Amino acid sequence: MIKDMVEVTSRPRSLVDVPLHYCPGCTHGTIHRLVAEAIDSLGIRERTIGVASVGCSVFIYNYLDVDFQQAPHGRAPAVATGIKRVLPDRVVFTYQGDGDLASIGTAEILHAAARGERITVIFVNNAIYGMTGGQMAPTTLSGMKTTTSPYGRDVRQAGGALRVVELLAGIDGVAYAAREAVTSPARIHRARRAVEAAFRAQIEDRGLGIVELLSTCPVNWKLPPVEAVAWCEANMIPAFPLGVLKDTTRSGD
Amino acid sequence: MKRILMKGNEALAEAAIRAGCRAYFGYPITPQNEVPEYMARHMPRAGGVFVQAESEIAAINMVHGASGAGVRAMASTSGPGFSLMTEGLSYMIGSRLPGVVVNVMRGGPGLGNIAPSQGDYFQVTRGLGHGDTHGIVLAPSTVQEIVDLMPVAFELSERYRLPVVIAADGILGQMMEPVTLPEPIAPPPPPDWATTGAVGSPRVISSIYLAPEDLERHVLSLMRTYQEIREREQRWEAYRADDAEVLVVAYGTAARVVRSAVDRVRAQGLAAGLIRPITLWPFPTTAFERSPRRWLVVELSAGQMVEDVRLALSGRAPVGFHGRVGGVVPSPAEVAEAIRSAVVGEVVRA
Ligand SMILES: Cc1ncc(C[n+]2csc(CCOP(=O)(O)OP(=O)(O)O)c2C)c(N)n1
Ligand code: SF4
Numbered sequence: 001m002i003k004d005m006v007e008v009t010s011r012p013r014s015l016v017d018v019p020l021h022y023c024p025g026c027t028h029g030t031i032h033r034l035v036a037e038a039i040d041s042l043g044i045r046e047r048t049i050g051v052a053s054v055g056c057s058v059f060i061y062n063y064l065d066v067d068f069q070q071a072p073h074g075r076a077p078a079v080a081t082g083i084k085r086v087l088p089d090r091v092v093f094t095y096q097g098d099g100d101l102a103s104i105g106t107a108e109i110l111h112a113a114a115r116g117e118r119i120t121v122i123f124v125n126n127a128i129y130g131m132t133g134g135q136m137a138p139t140t141l142s143g144m145k146t147t148t149s150p151y152g153r154d155v156r157q158a159g160g161a162l163r164v165v166e167l168l169a170g171i172d173g174v175a176y177a178a179r180e181a182v183t184s185p186a187r188i189h190r191a192r193r194a195v196e197a198a199f200r201a202q203i204e205d206r207g208l209g210i211v212e213l214l215s216t217c218p219v220n221w222k223l224p225p226v227e228a229v230a231w232c233e234a235n236m237i238p239a240f241p242l243g244v245l246k247d248t249t250r251s252g253d
Numbered sequence: 254m255k256r257i258l259m260k261g262n263e264a265l266a267e268a269a270i271r272a273g274c275r276a277y278f279g280y281p282i283t284p285q286n287e288v289p290e291y292m293a294r295h296m297p298r299a300g301g302v303f304v305q306a307e308s309e310i311a312a313i314n315m316v317h318g319a320s321g322a323g324v325r326a327m328a329s330t331s332g333p334g335f336s337l338m339t340e341g342l343s344y345m346i347g348s349r350l351p352g353v354v355v356n357v358m359r360g361g362p363g364l365g366n367i368a369p370s371q372g373d374y375f376q377v378t379r380g381l382g383h384g385d386t387h388g389i390v391l392a393p394s395t396v397q398e399i400v401d402l403m404p405v406a407f408e409l410s411e412r413y414r415l416p417v418v419i420a421a422d423g424i425l426g427q428m429m430e431p432v433t434l435p436e437p438i439a440p441p442p443p444p445d446w447a448t449t450g451a452v453g454s455p456r457v458i459s460s461i462y463l464a465p466e467d468l469e470r471h472v473l474s475l476m477r478t479y480q481e482i483r484e485r486e487q488r489w490e491a492y493r494a495d496d497a498e499v500l501v502v503a504y505g506t507a508a509r510v511v512r513s514a515v516d517r518v519r520a521q522g523l524a525a526g527l528i529r530p531i532t533l534w535p536f537p538t539t540a541f542e543r544s545p546r547r548w549l550v551v552e553l554s555a556g557q558m559v560e561d562v563r564l565a566l567s568g569r570a571p572v573g574f575h576g577r578v579g580g581v582v583p584s585p586a587e588v589a590e591a592i593r594s595a596v597v598g599e600v601v602r603a
Contacts (some may be wrong), residue, residue, distance in 0.1 A: 049448045072341060079314045115304075179435040
């Protein structure tokens with residue numbers, strides 16, 4: 001009977017009901033949902049401003065029901081700094097890919113962290129440049145083939161995969177740093193908690209909060225969606241260990 | 254009205270705060286360091302924001318953020334830093350964001366030197382970045398004019414929703430002159446397009462128009478704004494120009510030297526005058542409707558504005574050029590000589 005029904009899941013209020021433009025099996029959509037859920041559960045939709053970056057997620061502003069500015073490639077943390085400094089009682093977050101944050105935008109993320117900007121950073125690591133068609137990213141695994149590492153990433157020439165949250169966790173201005181994956185319901189549940197914690201670090205005025213989320217790019221990895229998830233589990237998680245690297249609410253940290 | 258002695262860079266910063274600017278972002282570079290230094294001291298007292306950015310790239314993007322959040326925001330820099338800002342300026346133009354950027358020009362190319370120059374004329378007037386970009390460019394020639402143009406810069410920037418550049422040079426930034434400061438005004442409330450939190454439906458500030466037809470519509474609307482600006486915002490000053498048989502065109506510091514040179518040659522019986530563009534873009538073409546027999550352009554650069562003068566005259570009279578580069582500023586005697594040569598028909602080149 002209808003009165004006995006319990007709602008177990010529904011579309012978050014902050015997620016717009018339109019079809020996503022992402023490729024089948026791409027986990028950008030899952031991560032959008034996690035951000036929308038955090039915004040809803042913290043009750044901050046009307047005072048949140050997102051900063052979109054340049055990459056496949058550039059159109060995130062079509063999917064989340066909050067104000068947005070779209071930043072130049074890599075500069076989202078600087079745009080977010082400008083917004084947050086003049087509107088300190090609002091909640092400001094960036095959503096950036098690995099090319100955006102870990103390559104062209106390294107100066108901006110590093111110094112936003114160093115200044116302890118009260119912003120939240122959602123960092124999507126799919127080990128490749130999605131939007132431009134599968135070139136090598138700073139996070140590309142050693143030996144991994146991409147269109148610009150056709151013989152596999154040669155560590156001697158191109159270096160190894162850059163682990164960014166480890167770097168950022170060492171900076172005083174960072175209040176929360178974690179890495180999670182979205183490859184299974186259990187992992188998604190942990191990722192949800194991490195995204196919310198990264199928002200809390202900002203809301204509680206403790207510092208910058210960042211979550212790196214290991215994500216799939218089936219199209220450029222040239223794998224069917226299910227195999228892409230398995231590939232992420234088997235290859236990315238060992239190279240990019242999961243867990244909370246820093247949380248200033250925890251004693252002993 | 255009280256007159257006080259102020260350095261150009263400091264007067265500029267104070268005038269910006271009095272014009273309601275409440276966010277300044279910058280990175281140190283000579284010859285404009287007094288601007289961030291003044292802002293660091295005074296902006297917090299005015300209830301505004303000062304951030305020393307990690308680069309000029311970051312600084313312009315902070316202006317993007319703050320301006321998009323509805324606050325009067327600015328940055329200042331010099332040549333090399335201005336180059337780094339052009340990507341961000343293009344995004345601001347594409348997203349129709351206001352904001353003021355001061356370029357206290359120094360000698361180039363490359364690191365060049367820190368001496369006064371006007372060598373960034375093409376860079377500021379021919380498009381402030383990639384794509385079909387323009388922004389209004391104001392060129393003061395005294396410290397008082399810097400102060401007077403500051404509120405104008407913010408107002409124009411907001412009226413047309415485009416960045417405004419103030420093109421000064423190392424001499425204007427460093428020199429001390431008496432100024433009268435205006436009464437401070439309260440910052441305007443955020444416009445309705447600003448991203449301040451979606452209480453109603455969300456607002457998006459973006460320069461992306463994926464479909465060619467959509468981007469064409471967007472650029473055509475920008476071009477209509479550019480045309481409106483060309484028709485309405487040309488500014489210049491004419492000095493002893495009415496009866497002049499030779500007109501000299503110069504802006505900023507170069508115009509100050511030309512003014513003295515005009516007085517010199519007038520004293521010797523040569524009817525010279527000065528046209529001083531105050532808007533470098535839009536170029537004040539209206540000032541060129543009446544043409545004397547001869548023209549001379551004087552620049553602290555290698556022949557940049559002279560192209561706009563020749564375009565404005567479209568062959569109606571010969572245009573000579575006299576320029577000094579590398580931070581060298583010509584003397585009034587040198588310019589007076591150039592004016593005399595222009596009249597006898599020689600085109601003097603530095
Ligand atoms: C200054 C500049 N350089 C290069 C580009 C081209 N570009 C667009 S997206 C992108 C990389 C995106 O990769 P990533 O950040 O990993 O995001 P993904 O598409 O994988 O989600 C690049 C290089 C650009 N837009 N701007
Ligand atoms: S290219 Fe990759 S990252 Fe981009 S939408 Fe497709 S699967 Fe997702």
